[in-house]
Amino acid sequence: MKLPYSLFSRRAFLNGLIGGWLAALGAAFINPFVKYIVPPTREPDQVSVPLTELKALAAGQVHGFAWGNKPGLLKKAADGSYIAFVGVCTHLDCNVTYVTEQKRFYCACHEGWYDENGINIAGPPPSPLRRLAVSVEGDALIIRKQV
Amino acid sequence: MNTLRAWVEERLGLSTVTRYLEKKEVPRHKHTFLYYTGSSIFLFLGIQIVTGVLLAFYYRPTLAEAHASIVRIMTEVPLGWLVRSVHSWSATFMIALVFVHLLGIALTKAYRQPREATWITGALLLGLSLSFGFTGYLLPWDELSLAATKVGTDLPKALPLVGGWITRVMRAGEDVTGDTLSRFFTVHVSVLPLALLALLGVHLLLVQRHGMSVPLEEERKGAKGPFLPFWPNFAFREAGVWLVLAGLLMTTAVLAAPGVGLKADLMAPAPAGIQPEWYFLFLFQTLKLIPAKVLGLNGELAAIVIIMAGMAAFLLLPFIDDRPFERKGQIITGLAWAALAYAVGMSIWSLL
Amino acid sequence: MNARPRVTAAAGIFLLVFFVASGVREARAQETRQPSLTPDAPTAAGPEKPAAPRPAKERMAVYVLLAWVWLSIGVLLGLLRLRVREADRVFRMGLERPAEKTPKNRVTDG
Numbered sequence: 001m002k003l004p005y006s007l008f009s010r011r012a013f014l015n016g017l018i019g020g021w022l023a024a025l026g027a028a029f030i031n032p033f034v035k036y037i038v039p040p041t042r043e044p045d046q047v048s049v050p051l052t053e054l055k056a057l058a059a060g061q062v063h064g065f066a067w068g069n070k071p072g073l074l075k076k077a078a079d080g081s082y083i084a085f086v087g088v089c090t091h092l093d094c095n096v097t098y099v100t101e102q103k104r105f106y107c108a109c110h111e112g113w114y115d116e117n118g119i120n121i122a123g124p125p126p127s128p129l130r131r132l133a134v135s136v137e138g139d140a141l142i143i144r145k146q147v
Numbered sequence: 148m149n150t151l152r153a154w155v156e157e158r159l160g161l162s163t164v165t166r167y168l169e170k171k172e173v174p175r176h177k178h179t180f181l182y183y184t185g186s187s188i189f190l191f192l193g194i195q196i197v198t199g200v201l202l203a204f205y206y207r208p209t210l211a212e213a214h215a216s217i218v219r220i221m222t223e224v225p226l227g228w229l230v231r232s233v234h235s236w237s238a239t240f241m242i243a244l245v246f247v248h249l250l251g252i253a254l255t256k257a258y259r260q261p262r263e264a265t266w267i268t269g270a271l272l273l274g275l276s277l278s279f280g281f282t283g284y285l286l287p288w289d290e291l292s293l294a295a296t297k298v299g300t301d302l303p304k305a306l307p308l309v310g311g312w313i314t315r316v317m318r319a320g321e322d323v324t325g326d327t328l329s330r331f332f333t334v335h336v337s338v339l340p341l342a343l344l345a346l347l348g349v350h351l352l353l354v355q356r357h358g359m360s361v362p363l364e365e366e367r368k369g370a371k372g373p374f375l376p377f378w379p380n381f382a383f384r385e386a387g388v389w390l391v392l393a394g395l396l397m398t399t400a401v402l403a404a405p406g407v408g409l410k411a412d413l414m415a416p417a418p419a420g421i422q423p424e425w426y427f428l429f430l431f432q433t434l435k436l437i438p439a440k441v442l443g444l445n446g447e448l449a450a451i452v453i454i455m456a457g458m459a460a461f462l463l464l465p466f467i468d469d470r471p472f473e474r475k476g477q478i479i480t481g482l483a484w485a486a487l488a489y490a491v492g493m494s495i496w497s498l499l
Numbered sequence: 500m501n502a503r504p505r506v507t508a509a510a511g512i513f514l515l516v517f518f519v520a521s522g523v524r525e526a527r528a529q530e531t532r533q534p535s536l537t538p539d540a541p542t543a544a545g546p547e548k549p550a551a552p553r554p555a556k557e558r559m560a561v562y563v564l565l566a567w568v569w570l571s572i573g574v575l576l577g578l579l580r581l582r583v584r585e586a587d588r589v590f591r592m593g594l595e596r597p598a599e600k601t602p603k604n605r606v607t608d609g
């Protein structure tokens with residue numbers, strides 16, 4: 001089918017091609033640009049806490065450790081086993097604290113409460129505290145991401 | 148699409164700008180290529196601002212962390228080495244183009260009446276560009292940059308009365324310290340950019356006001372010579388020039404990325420082989436040549452005075468060269484070539 | 500042209516040459532090393548940390564990006580050349596002839 005006249009002027013056609021290719025060239029830089037602005041901050045694969053640090057820890061008490069850039073909370077249960085959480089509130093990322101007398105975790109930002117197993121029980125937090133896997137290896141406690 | 152355009156036009160009235168750009172004329176003659184130099188500087192300035200902001204995302208301007216943050220940018224941040232390399236090379240390209248632009252204007256005497264004010268703003272812009280280079284050079288806080296800054300900030304001391312004070316203001320004290328670093332950083336990312344943008348605005352307004360200057364032969368022809376509309380004819384040619392320059396920059400940045408030296412130690416002796424950036428080499432070599440005493444005066448003072456006289460002559464050139472196309476003008480052109488030869492020769496000598 | 504500018508220029512050049520020449524001797528003296536004073540070890544500027552891409556994947560990615568940049572520059576230069584020719588052609592058409600009542604190149608119906 002032959003058109004009586006062209007749909008685009010030569011000018012518009014060339015402008016479109018130039019603009020399009022320029023956009024494609026620019027697009028190649030988006031990924032590097034984004035990677036630069038948000039560098040990967042990986043969480044550690046594991047953190048080890050020497051048992052000597054935990055000698056004074058009684059049952060029902062919590063010991064803080066560094067989980068990458070976040071606070072980690074290590075709680076000694078009544079039977080002597082350990083349970084580890086990422087001490088960051090699941091609501092809006094504030095750091096939580098353990099209120100020993102009440103056996104609950106508390107987030108001061110919006111008054112969120114978690115029980116001694118990290119389950120959210122009151123306030124805005126939508127889900128429990130993130131658990132980490134704990135194992136004793138030699139003279140240290142190894143804390144890993146929970147699979 | 149057209150309704151959108153009409154909407155924008157009613158509120159912003161940008162058609163005044165677009166119509167102006169279509170009407171603006173660029174003269175065609177054998178030196179038309181010189182007209183590309185100014186906008187090319189602008190291209191590299193834009194690249195400097197973007198890469199500079201990106202670097203400032205991770206750079207820490209304190210004595211304790213500056214060097215470490217640069218190392219982090221180069222090793223940990225994805226493509227940080229490339230951003231830094233582009234920033235460093237773009238500075239060189241930009242200042243090189245400033246010199247080419249300046250040379251073109253000086254040799255075609257484009258500063259003659261009525262464009263004297265354009266020249267003066269341009270000379271000040273050159274000063275600002277070199278200041279950018281000087282302040283930026285300290286920021287990695289490695290051995291070489293510390294030494295270069297110590298020397299550079301020591302120079303004003305030779306001036307009588309105000310010299311010591313000027314040095315103390317630049318260094319934030321008697322010596323180069325962490326305070327100097329903070330000061331240089333603030334000047335580099337805040338004070339100089341504001342000053343540059345303001346001065347550049349005036350420079351560009353003046354250029355638009357007076358139009359593009361033409362070489363004498365064209366002027367003598369009387370009638371208006373051949374020309375190109377700025378938009379789209381000249382602008383698309385310019386886009387081609389920009390593309391090639393940007394490509395050259397990126398290639399150089401990838402293939403010749405700079406490293407960073409050892410962290411500066413305020414107590415250590417100066418390392419061997421210190422030298423400033425290439426655009427200061429001729430001054431560096433001149434200073435090395437001046438003997439300790441010149442005609443009874445302190446040698447350094449004599450050197451500073453000569454250099455300042457040179458700068459004053461440079462700034463006021465349009466007024467000194469008031470008869471550009473007569474004998475006086477020709478002598479000044481000769482002196483300009485001589486000055487260029489001097490600068491190039493001294494730079495090469497300082498590298499030997 | 501009168502003598503004064505010539506005399507000034509000559510005086511200036513003479514002074515300049517004098518300063519440089521007197522400085523050359525001084526510079527030679529300053530630049531000869533005094534062996535007893537130069538310390539041995541810490542003179543060289545320390546080892547530089549290298550830049551440039553190190554991990555192999557990142558290196559390849561940057562070279563591919565560079566190749567794409569140059570390819571694009573080639574294509575864009577070609578397109579720009581066409582566009583500039585078009586703009587020049589339009590410019591030549593527009594100004595050489597005064598505007599006509601019925602423009603010649605308009606396609607008629609049918």
